[in-house]
Amino acid sequence: MLAYLLRSLTQATLVMLAVAFIAFSMFRYVGDPVASIVGQDATLKDRQELADSLGLNDPFPLQFARFLGNAVQGDFGISYRQGRPVADLLIERLPATIELALLSALVALCLGLVLGIYAALNRKGVIANIVMSLSLIGVSLPTFLIGIGLIFLFSVYLRWLPSFGRGDVVAFGWWTTGLLTDSGRKSLIMPVITLGFFQLTLIMRLVRAEMLEVMRTEYIKFARARGLSDGSVHFRHALRNAMVPVITITGLQLGSIIAFAIVTETVFNWPGLGALFVRSVEVVDIPVMAAYLMFVGLVFVVVNLIVDMLYFLVDPRLRGGATVPAR
Amino acid sequence: MSDPVISVRNLQVEFVTRRATLRAIDGVSFDIARGEVLGVVGESGAGKSVTGAAIIGLIEPPGRISGGEILLNGRRIDNLPPEEMRKIRGRKVAMIFQDPLTSLNPLFRVGEQLVETIRTHLPMNERQARDRAIDLLTEVGIPAPEKRIDGYPHEFSGGMRQRVVIALALCAEPDFIVADEPTTALDVSVQAQIISLIKKLGRERGMAVMLVTHDMGVIAETADRVAVMYAGRVAEIGPVRDVVQRPMHPYAKGLMGAIPTLEAATDRLVQIPGSMPRLSSIPRGCAFNPRCGEAFARCCVDQPAPLPVGGRHVACHLYETLEAVR
Numbered sequence: 001m002l003a004y005l006l007r008s009l010t011q012a013t014l015v016m017l018a019v020a021f022i023a024f025s026m027f028r029y030v031g032d033p034v035a036s037i038v039g040q041d042a043t044l045k046d047r048q049e050l051a052d053s054l055g056l057n058d059p060f061p062l063q064f065a066r067f068l069g070n071a072v073q074g075d076f077g078i079s080y081r082q083g084r085p086v087a088d089l090l091i092e093r094l095p096a097t098i099e100l101a102l103l104s105a106l107v108a109l110c111l112g113l114v115l116g117i118y119a120a121l122n123r124k125g126v127i128a129n130i131v132m133s134l135s136l137i138g139v140s141l142p143t144f145l146i147g148i149g150l151i152f153l154f155s156v157y158l159r160w161l162p163s164f165g166r167g168d169v170v171a172f173g174w175w176t177t178g179l180l181t182d183s184g185r186k187s188l189i190m191p192v193i194t195l196g197f198f199q200l201t202l203i204m205r206l207v208r209a210e211m212l213e214v215m216r217t218e219y220i221k222f223a224r225a226r227g228l229s230d231g232s233v234h235f236r237h238a239l240r241n242a243m244v245p246v247i248t249i250t251g252l253q254l255g256s257i258i259a260f261a262i263v264t265e266t267v268f269n270w271p272g273l274g275a276l277f278v279r280s281v282e283v284v285d286i287p288v289m290a291a292y293l294m295f296v297g298l299v300f301v302v303v304n305l306i307v308d309m310l311y312f313l314v315d316p317r318l319r320g321g322a323t324v325p326a327r
Numbered sequence: 328m329s330d331p332v333i334s335v336r337n338l339q340v341e342f343v344t345r346r347a348t349l350r351a352i353d354g355v356s357f358d359i360a361r362g363e364v365l366g367v368v369g370e371s372g373a374g375k376s377v378t379g380a381a382i383i384g385l386i387e388p389p390g391r392i393s394g395g396e397i398l399l400n401g402r403r404i405d406n407l408p409p410e411e412m413r414k415i416r417g418r419k420v421a422m423i424f425q426d427p428l429t430s431l432n433p434l435f436r437v438g439e440q441l442v443e444t445i446r447t448h449l450p451m452n453e454r455q456a457r458d459r460a461i462d463l464l465t466e467v468g469i470p471a472p473e474k475r476i477d478g479y480p481h482e483f484s485g486g487m488r489q490r491v492v493i494a495l496a497l498c499a500e501p502d503f504i505v506a507d508e509p510t511t512a513l514d515v516s517v518q519a520q521i522i523s524l525i526k527k528l529g530r531e532r533g534m535a536v537m538l539v540t541h542d543m544g545v546i547a548e549t550a551d552r553v554a555v556m557y558a559g560r561v562a563e564i565g566p567v568r569d570v571v572q573r574p575m576h577p578y579a580k581g582l583m584g585a586i587p588t589l590e591a592a593t594d595r596l597v598q599i600p601g602s603m604p605r606l607s608s609i610p611r612g613c614a615f616n617p618r619c620g621e622a623f624a625r626c627c628v629d630q631p632a633p634l635p636v637g638g639r640h641v642a643c644h645l646y647e648t649l650e651a652v653r
Contacts, residue, residue, distance in 0.1 A: 227417025
């Protein structure tokens with residue numbers, strides 16, 4: 001267990017170093033930081049002094065080390081355009097994105113599991129086949145189209161739900177949530193559906209396929225031959241085996257939900273990280289983009305770590321001290 | 328012989344496909360008594376495993392039992408509602424599968440699987456079921472069972488896993504057990520142990536055992552009687568010594584002739600020409616007639632019925648006028 005954990009952590013650290021290196025290269029060499037800060041009419045002397053004070057003339061490894069050291073302490077520099085620390089900007093925006101992403105993932109996972117199991121157990125049923133056909137739409141329809149379609153139906157036509165923003169939020173320290181107010185909850189509905197729909201259909205199709213696969217195995221036949229009840233065969237023996245690949249995909253999808261909520265946030269003008277990133281790209285705010293890159297990397301690495309640990313809980317074949325299978 | 332535990336009467340199993348209805352089992356009958364081992368042999372696709380699955384009620388759609396009946400201790404079980412049949416399965420009739428590496432759920436401890444099966448059928452609490460599980464593991468010859476019970480299947484060797492599978496089948500003291508090629512996936516050195524274990528357990532507990540295999544050596548050692556199956560029918564059934572040493576049906580002769588022996592220093596083994604017909608094209612009359620060296624006109628027209636000859640039944644026209652031919 002410990003060796004496995006250590007190896008996963010080492011891998012995670014290496015990945016983060018690589019991401020940091022790319023972020024740093026972008027930060028340092030895309031555009032000219034000095035020009036971005038002082039503007040066009042500064043003298044050459046001013047520029048030189050600024051470059052010295054920023055450490056831009058130091059050797060490359062030293063600059064990278066400084067960048068890393070700062071990043072570890074949560075210091076990603078100052079936004080060129082807003083003149084505020086990048087870390088503050090991110091933290092301000094973080095709750096909106098995390099709330100949206102986690103809710104979408106939760107909805108996608110729960111509904112995906114239920115529908116997937118249902119579709120697998122009633123393979124020939126009418127409802128199962130309708131659900132399966134509808135899921136094809138979910139897999140193939142682009143996110144922004146679903147969002148715009150929802151806005152048209154529920155905001156423009158029926159006027160039930162707000163078309164943009166988070167509504168009223170309640171703050172707990174630095175965290176803000178829209179779940180405690182009526183307008184906040186209403187505002188969440190459409191973005192959550194938009195962001196989670198693809199994941200929902202993906203998880204559902206995956207669960208169905210895995211369940212069908214597992215139901216054909218010998219140990220399921222043997223479980224039936226021992227007279228175990230259908231409930232136990234389906235939900236204890238089959239589902240647990242079907243979960244291993246589902247965990248992987250769901251984990252990776254959770255990463256991409258958090259990291260790439262960009263489209264959904266843009267469509268609904270959601271005040272989250274994705275919207276911040278889009279604005280930063282428009283105005284070439286390199287420090288924000290670099291920090292966002294690091295953030296996305298961190299999300300994926302952490303989610304992967306958790307997935308690795310979950311494997312460990314679900315599949316005993318991975319446990320057992322030194323006999324960790326090479327993967 | 329006392330009343331049979333399992334009695335199969337003229338069983339028919341069909342698989343309905345889009346093109347045609349295929350008859351996988353066509354009129355199979357046999358009895359197995361308490362403590363008796365019936366060996367069932369034949370080529371792949373002869374219907375051995377399907378017969379086992381039919382008795383235990385695990386024929387999967389599109390297959391279905393289309394005729395005949397199966398009696399367990401004199402009571403008909405082939406037409407029971409699924410929930411009734413489920414309660415009998417594991418409790419009265421059990422099955423051991425071919426590959427112990429895939430018959431155990433890899434994510435559950437051996438003990439969990441045993442306790443769950445025991446508690447499904449017997450009114451026991453967790454503690455009692457666990458004690459019983461340890462007893463069962465001891466009985467099937469697993470060393471240090473009180474420790475091994477908390478192991479996962481992947482921590483057991485192939486032979487040990489098959490012992491666990493047997494323990495699982497025995498959880499509720501079934502009266503009848505189908506062992507579907509229980510040693511095919513095992514090392515030769517382990518095969519003999521497993522076979523003698525099955526034989527011993529069958530005799531001690533008075534279980535009726537149906538041993539499906541294509542290993543004639545296993546049959547000769549273990550079975551009391553043997554049924555030779557061909558294309559979904561029983562070609563010959565009788566006491567093991569008679570059938571193995573003096574087979575009567577031409578197909579059975581061919582099968583037994585194909586067993587290499589150390590004593591007879593023959594250069595070539597007997598071969599049966601051709602291969603078994605597909606279910607979609609079983610020939611008229613005797614299914615074996617295209618491959619049979621002794622076939623005559625009638626074999627291509629009439630399907631032979633099982634004829635009692637001595638202690639056995641042979642489905643072959645050759646023996647209808649017994650003395651005339653020999």
